Each structure stands twice: as structure tokens, then as C-alpha cells.
Amino acid sequence: MTSPWLREKAISPIFSPRGVKSVAEGLNISSLLRGRTASSDQAQPLRQIVGDEKGQPLRTFAVVSGKGGVGKTNLAVNLSLAFCERGQRVVLLDADLGLANVDILFGLLPPAVTLAHVIEGERTLDEALLKLHEGFWLIPGGAGVQELADLEERRQGLLIEEFSRLDERADVLLIDTAAGLHASVLAFALAADSVILVTTPEPTAIRDAYGVLKVLARRSNGRIDVRLIVNMVRDEAEAQEVGRRFQMAAAQFLNVPVIFAGHVSRDDRVHDAVARQRPLLWAFPDSKAARNVRLVASRILPAPSSEEELVAAPSRGLKGFLFRLSRRVGLGG
Numbered sequence: 268m269t270s271p272w273l274r275e276k277a278i279s280p281i282f283s284p285r286g287v288k289s290v291a292e293g294l295n296i297s298s299l300l301r302g303r304t305a306s307s308d309q310a311q312p313l314r315q316i317v318g319d320e321k322g323q324p325l326r327t328f329a330v331v332s333g334k335g336g337v338g339k340t341n342l343a344v345n346l347s348l349a350f351c352e353r354g355q356r357v358v359l360l361d362a363d364l365g366l367a368n369v370d371i372l373f374g375l376l377p378p379a380v381t382l383a384h385v386i387e388g389e390r391t392l393d394e395a396l397l398k399l400h401e402g403f404w405l406i407p408g409g410a411g412v413q414e415l416a417d418l419e420e421r422r423q424g425l426l427i428e429e430f431s432r433l434d435e436r437a438d439v440l441l442i443d444t445a446a447g448l449h450a451s452v453l454a455f456a457l458a459a460d461s462v463i464l465v466t467t468p469e470p471t472a473i474r475d476a477y478g479v480l481k482v483l484a485r486r487s488n489g490r491i492d493v494r495l496i497v498n499m500v501r502d503e504a505e506a507q508e509v510g511r512r513f514q515m516a517a518a519q520f521l522n523v524p525v526i527f528a529g530h531v532s533r534d535d536r537v538h539d540a541v542a543r544q545r546p547l548l549w550a551f552p553d554s555k556a557a558r559n560v561r562l563v564a565s566r567i568l569p570a571p572s573s574e575e576e577l578v579a580a581p582s583r584g585l586k587g588f589l590f591r592l593s594r595r596v597g598l599g600g
């Protein structure tokens with residue numbers, strides 16, 4: 268089942284030193300890759316994460332939508348990189364069981380070690396973490412996603428122990444989910460500190476996003492922190508209008524306050540970046556969409572110094588997240 272050699276092969280030629288241009292100053296791609304390719308380093312990633320004391324527990328965000336194709340995966344990837352630019356240490360969990368494709372956006376071959384191996388106890392979480400950038404790791408979910416959302420009691424201890432090391436050393440866990448109302452998506456959304464709800468201005472996408480929010484509101488008794496992003500907008504006015512209507516409907520009919528986190532313009536550069544299999548923030552750091560993403564990131568995760576000024580749900584940390592996930596909070600068993 269597990270083939271250690273595949274790990275090295277997870278980096279495709281596209282992810283080459285020349286091909287990667289970092290938005291962060293001084294990124295050295297060879298040092299970036301070193302942690303993944305040398306076998307002696309394979310158990311290192313977590314230990315390499317800057318080990319300074321951190322006051323805040325890790326924050327968990329689930330990126331969800333009603334309709335597919337609204338830009339969740341692109342947002343999850345680029346928000347992660349934008350959080351990174353803001354000095355956060357970010358772990359992105361690719362939890363879209365059907366269309367797991369974060370790896371494709373980075374030009375990686377299908378990862379050999381996934382969350383499934385960790386859950387089965389075959390590999391450590393360290394081994395499943397792919398370091399893609401300074402302060403940024405990817406956990407390929409694979410078949411483990413379903414299992415994580417459906418944890419048996421006997422696996423809980425093992426997993427909580429594995430994940431608790433993340434809690435100490437990373438700041439943010441972002442979860443890219445499948446579209447719609449699958450049980451695992453609801454479980455992730457209800458367990459996370461905050462939900463990042465993505466829609467486009469299309470009436471179908473808005474209606475489906477509202478449908479998801481309705482279920483989340485009911486299952487959580489309205490205790491849910493929701494940040495709305497309107498993607499692929501023509502202009503800011505269109506986004507404001509969608510945001511305003513959505514907020515009003517959510518407040519009036521669901522009694523849920525939705526925080527409007529902003530918009531990302533429809534921008535051909537997103538498509539171009541996908542075609543190049545490089546994240547937008549790396550491929551086109553100055554594009555309109557990239558600038559939009561950074562602004563959204565600054566609203567969702569303000570600088571530590573201004574944190575207290577902003578409305579934010581208190582982080583329950585990773586243990587709280589896993590506890591809620593394993594208890595299937597709000598899912599009736």
C-alpha cells in the first residue's frame with residue numbers, strides 16, 4: 268500500500284527551481300525541497316517548523332460552497348499562501364474526497380502518503396505533510412478524509428496525538444472541502460472555528476450557498492462563524508450587492524450573522540495559473556485576483572497586533588476541532 272520511494276516522485280518537473288517564483292523574499296527553492304527529498308529529512312517537517320512559543324491556539328477554517336466550480340480550491344490554496352505572507356504557519360488539508368486537486372494546482376504528482384495512511388497508523392503525520400513553501404504544508408486527504416469525518420473511537424487517541432503536534436507549531440489549518448452537503452463536509456464545517464463560504468454572483472451558486480448555510484445554522488443552533496467570499500465578480504459593486512443580500516437573508520431567516528470577507532474579481536490570470544499548475548499568488552502575484560485574495564486574507568486573519576480589535580470566533584485549537592469532528596457535533600450521532 269505504501270511505497271516510500273513514491274514520496275520523492277511526488278514532485279513533478281513543473282515544480283522546478285526555475286519554475287517557482289516566490290512572493291516571499293528570499294525563498295530558496297532548493298532548501299524548500301530539501302526537507303522533502305532527502306530521506307533522512309523525511310521525518311523532519313514538523314520539527315522544522317519554527318518552534319517559537321505561540322500564544323494563540325491553531326485556528327481552523329473550512330472552505331465550503333453549495334455549488335461546485337465556484338473557486339474553493341483556488342481560494343484555499345491562495346488564501347493559504349496569503350496567510351503565509353502575513354507570517355502565519357499554514358497547513359492546508361485537501362479534503363475534497365471526489366475531486367482532490369490541490370496537488371494539481373501545485374504541479375505535483377498524486378502524493379504517495381496521505382491522511383489515509385496516518386489514520387491507518389501506517390505513517391506518521393510528519394510523513395504525510397508536504398512542505399511546499401516556507402511556513403506552508405499540504406496534507407493530501409485521500410481516502411482518509413471520509414475516515415477522519417467518521418472516526419472510530421479506537422483511532423481517535425492516535426490521531427489526536429499526531430495532530431496535537433501541529434497544534435503547537437502551526438497557526439492555521441485550512442480545509443478545502445467538496446461542494447455541497449456531504450456528511451463529511453458538514454462535519455468539517457461544524458468542527459472548524461470558522462467557515463469560509465464561497466459563492467459566485469450567479470443565482471444558482473448563491474441559492475446553493477444559502478442552502479448549505481441553512482443546514483449548518485440548524486445543526487449548530489446558529490452558533491457558527493461564517494465569512495462570505497464572493498468570487499468571480501465583475502466589479503466590487505456586484506460583490507457588495509451579493510454580500511448585502513446574503514447577509515440580510517441569513518440574518519432574517521436563519522438568525523446567523525454572516526461576515527462579508529470580500530470578493531475576488533473574475534480574472535483570466537486564475538485560469539492561466541491553473542494551466543501552468545502554479546498557484547496564482549506565485550504565478551501572477553500582482554494580478555487583480557491575487558491582490559483581492561490578499562485583502563480577503565487580511566480581513567479573515569488580521570495581523571496579530573490588531574486581532575483583538577476584530578470580531579473573531581475564539582479558536583478551539585486542533586484538539587477541539589478533532590473532538591467535535593469525532594463526536595460529529597450537530598450531525599445527530
Ligand SMILES: Nc1ncnc2c1ncn2[C@@H]1O[C@H](COP(=O)(O)OP(=O)(O)O)[C@@H](O)[C@H]1O
Pocket residue numbers: 332334335336337338339340341342446498499500531532533534535537538541556
Ligand atoms: N476569480 C476567478 N476568475 C476566473 N476564474 C476563476 C476564478 N476563481 C476560480 N476560477 C476558475 O474556476 C474553476 C473552478 O475553480 P476551483 O477552485 O476548482 O473551484 P471548486 O474548488 O469550487 O470546484 C477553475 O477553472 C478556475 O480556474
Ligand SMILES: [Mg+2]
Pocket residue numbers: 339340341363366444
Ligand atoms: Mg475544489
